[in-house]
Amino acid sequence: MTLVSAQNITYSINENKLFHNLSFGVNAGEGLHIKGGNGSGKSTLLRIILGITTPTKGLIKRCSEDLKISYLGHKNAIKNYLTPIENLELLFNDVEIKIAYEWLYKFNLSHVQDELAASLSFGQQKKLALIRVLAQSPELIVLDEPFVGLDQTAADQLNHFLEEQLSEGVGLIFTSHINPKISCKVLDLEAKNV
Amino acid sequence: MFRLLKTESFKLSNKLKSWLGPLLIMVLVLIAFPLSIDISQYDLEKFYFSIIVVSLLMTSFVATEGMFEEDFEDGSLEQEFLIEKDFYKLVLSKILVYVCLIGIPIAFIGALFSFANGVAIGSFAKVFLLLILSNLLLFNLFAFGNALSINKGAMLGVLSSLPLALPVIILLGRAIRSIQFGDGFSSIIALMFGLGLILSAMMPLIISAALKTHID
Numbered sequence: 001m002t003l004v005s006a007q008n009i010t011y012s013i014n015e016n017k018l019f020h021n022l023s024f025g026v027n028a029g030e031g032l033h034i035k036g037g038n039g040s041g042k043s044t045l046l047r048i049i050l051g052i053t054t055p056t057k058g059l060i061k062r063c064s065e066d067l068k069i070s071y072l073g074h075k076n077a078i079k080n081y082l083t084p085i086e087n088l089e090l091l092f093n094d095v096e097i098k099i100a101y102e103w104l105y106k107f108n109l110s111h112v113q114d115e116l117a118a119s120l121s122f123g124q125q126k127k128l129a130l131i132r133v134l135a136q137s138p139e140l141i142v143l144d145e146p147f148v149g150l151d152q153t154a155a156d157q158l159n160h161f162l163e164e165q166l167s168e169g170v171g172l173i174f175t176s177h178i179n180p181k182i183s184c185k186v187l188d189l190e191a192k193n194v
Numbered sequence: 195m196f197r198l199l200k201t202e203s204f205k206l207s208n209k210l211k212s213w214l215g216p217l218l219i220m221v222l223v224l225i226a227f228p229l230s231i232d233i234s235q236y237d238l239e240k241f242y243f244s245i246i247v248v249s250l251l252m253t254s255f256v257a258t259e260g261m262f263e264e265d266f267e268d269g270s271l272e273q274e275f276l277i278e279k280d281f282y283k284l285v286l287s288k289i290l291v292y293v294c295l296i297g298i299p300i301a302f303i304g305a306l307f308s309f310a311n312g313v314a315i316g317s318f319a320k321v322f323l324l325l326i327l328s329n330l331l332l333f334n335l336f337a338f339g340n341a342l343s344i345n346k347g348a349m350l351g352v353l354s355s356l357p358l359a360l361p362v363i364i365l366l367g368r369a370i371r372s373i374q375f376g377d378g379f380s381s382i383i384a385l386m387f388g389l390g391l392i393l394s395a396m397m398p399l400i401i402s403a404a405l406k407t408h409i410d
Binding site: 070076 | 201204208209264268269273276409410
């Protein structure tokens with residue numbers, strides 16, 4: 001089943017075309033790695049897929065209006081004046097929060113769960129943001145540079161968790177400068193092909 | 195909606211500076227102003243309520259300054275957009291929570307001080323109700339200003355929406371006179387209540403569109 005598809009997407013800023021006539025689709029259990037240099041429009045494309053940014057031309061189709069998407073962009077959406085637990089409680093109900101606790105343990109953040117998020121390192125904050133994404137039990141995960149700020153161990157862990165999600169039928173779209181160890185399609189914005 | 199109300203209450207109650215600051219400013223102005231000038235009790239009766247009105251304007255101005263800025267800066271607005279598809283419920287919840295956690299205590303302080311100074315112009319309930327409704331109107335208007343210039347310093351937008359608050363101040367003045375002369379208070383309160391309902395329903399729509407433009 002195709003979760004989301006892009007048809008002839010064009011996006012221009014001040015008459016400069018960032019990308020032109022892009023078409024691709026992501027099925028359940030399939031990954032799409034969007035590659036490209038700085039300023040090639042990777043983040044913009046993700047935001048177009050999510051419906052946050054409107055494309056100049058083209059169409060994004062979702063399999064259902066209620067498709068459950070979770071997203072992590074450049075901003076972590078972490079409240080610095082709350083603890084990691086409180087940050088998660090803002091989003092999850094009593095049942096979901098138990099799943100989030102398990103992710104805290106998996107990402108090795110249990111020991112800082114009662115400290116203020118402001119006192120966490122950049123990498124730990126990134127892990128917390130990733131937990132928000134993964135614990136939502138989404139049908140499609142959209143990540144913008146998820147490996148930035150993570151040490152090698154955490155990056156390997158994330159690779160493993162994302163592979164697990166793919167095997168469970170979750171769709172994945174992400175941008176990354178490094179080549180991740182995840183088997184997926186690659187969309188190269190500079191080569192303009194999938 | 196209930197999730198948003200719960201979330202926004204939790205967030206605001208954990209931001210001590212955001213809710214305690216306006217309350218302290220209100221108390222400070224109401225205490226300091228009569229002390230700083232040498233006036234008799236008779237003179238105080240004439241204009242103490244005007245001081246309350248100006249304090250109300252100032253504190254609602256300060257209270258709404260960071261209403262959307264933090265969520266915009268940390269990416270929470272984008273996350274909320276993905277869940278709700280627009281910001282109507284979020285804005286409505288924020289304004290309601292701000293009125294409940296900051297507006298009502300401010301109104302209570304205003305009403306309390308007017309009585310503590312022996313310059314009450316009517317019953318406590320009337321003054322309290324009047325100040326709550328004024329806060330509802332002002333918070334809606336200043337939230338709009340805040341949303342307009344969220345990425346250029348929210349204070350600028352709040353300042354630009356200041357002229358919109360002038361009709362509220364005029365209406366408040368009329369209400370005070372109607373209490374003093376014991377005439378037409380209920381019709382002005384009904385008008386303010388109606389305006390409050392219309393603004394609370396319409397303003398989130400406008401603010402939602404402004405916020406969407408900012409994250410686009």
